[in-house]
Amino acid sequence: MKGVYISSNDINNIGIERKISAQIRALKNNGMDCGRIANKAHIKLSLWQKIAVRFPFSPIVYDVLNQYSRKIDNSDFVYIRRQGVMSWRRILTIRKIRRRNPDVKVLYEIPTYPFKKELTKRWIDYPLWWKEWFYGRFLKRYIDRLIVIGNYNIIDGIKTIPMINGVDMELISPIHPTLEDGAIHIMAIAKIEWWHGYDRFLKGMAQYYQSGGQRGIVLHLVGTGEAHASLVAMVKGLGLESCVIIHGYKVGKELDEIYNRCHLGLISLATQDKDVYVHSTLKSRDYLAKGLPTMSTGMTDVFIGVDYKYNLELPMDAEIVDMNLVIDFYDSIYGSMTREEVIAEIRAFAERTVDINITMAPVVRYLKGEV
Helix, strand or coil: CEEEEEECCCCCCHHHHHHHHHHHHHHHHCCCEEEEEECCCCCCCCHHHHHHCCCCCCCCCCCHHHCCCHHHCCCCEEEEECCCCCCHHHHHHHHHHHHHCCCCEEEEEECCCCCHHHCCCCHHHHHHHHHHHHHHCCHHHCCCEEEEECCCCEECCEEEEEECCCECHHHCCCCCCCCCCCCEEEEEECCCCHHHCHHHHHHHHHHHHHCCCCCCEEEEEECCCCCHHHHHHHHHHCCCCCCEEEEECCCHHHHHHHHCCCCEEECCCCHHHHCCCEECCHHHHHHHHHCCCEEEECEEHHHCCCCCCCEEEECCCCCCCCHHHHHHHHHHHHCCCCHHHHHHHHHHHHHHHCEHHHHCHHHHHHHCCCC
16 A cells, blocks of 8 residues: 655654654555655745735745645555645645545645634734635535544545554653653743643742742753743743753754653643643653643543543633642652652553554555555
């Protein structure tokens, strides 16, 4: 069986790139010849291009789906990962895929659903939502299944293949703990956006110390993104420079060294603000693979219905995270277990639940005609 995976190439988001590579490897592990079609590089748009892309009939700049690729010819399947908003050029290309290859199975992955509030947070983005709504209605004419991260059977009249996010466990090494310094070290890694809600954690740290809190809490903020600058300013404004380390973008050995210091992982604290209450974030998978207990608002899909003590579900309606809850959570784990024991248990759970070969199984079964 032969196919292609079509996506953008976001070199600034290592988590997404790693996921795409893992998905392709999972398909190959199941006997499928799968290549990739992607932009040559992630292009930073000029101000004029950012304005132009909001016009109703303008195409997406430097979009891999702006035109048909002959690499798709004679494919048995085409796997398209949603990349930004829909446009008429994308619809025409997907239509051409269907017409030139009438027997091909066309899959379209939506990494986050619903995503409307991501496109309507700012008034200047409403034209993007209009384009997504208007052109997205035509998808059902040309695709066979939506791949959706979540428990949805039909979206906009299109049958889905529900799945969860996964990681290639073979490529992620577990944490190797460093010497303790008495503080609680917390990892927060992301391409930082408003829905991560890390500002609520910073406010909680400030409130805790202003009220006389004595336990050492160190937040490791790793990554960049649209909300990064505002968080840096907030750290300074709240006087948290001594307990928040701004690492910026890190990968490889440097990132592993930060992980080795951490006891807990912060997932997201505001996904409910974009109407996502059960999430399947890539960072939660990374934390599991590394062996970190986690914290978030809302529910993480793999923890639902299982006896799992290494996740703290924080209140969704709290604008400020209560640090006493964080400290109690830390003590409940590490008060009776070593870090090595905790890492081993969480890592074993990850191997049973979020390994990419397990999470991609529903897609594989569909492509092979087993469902």
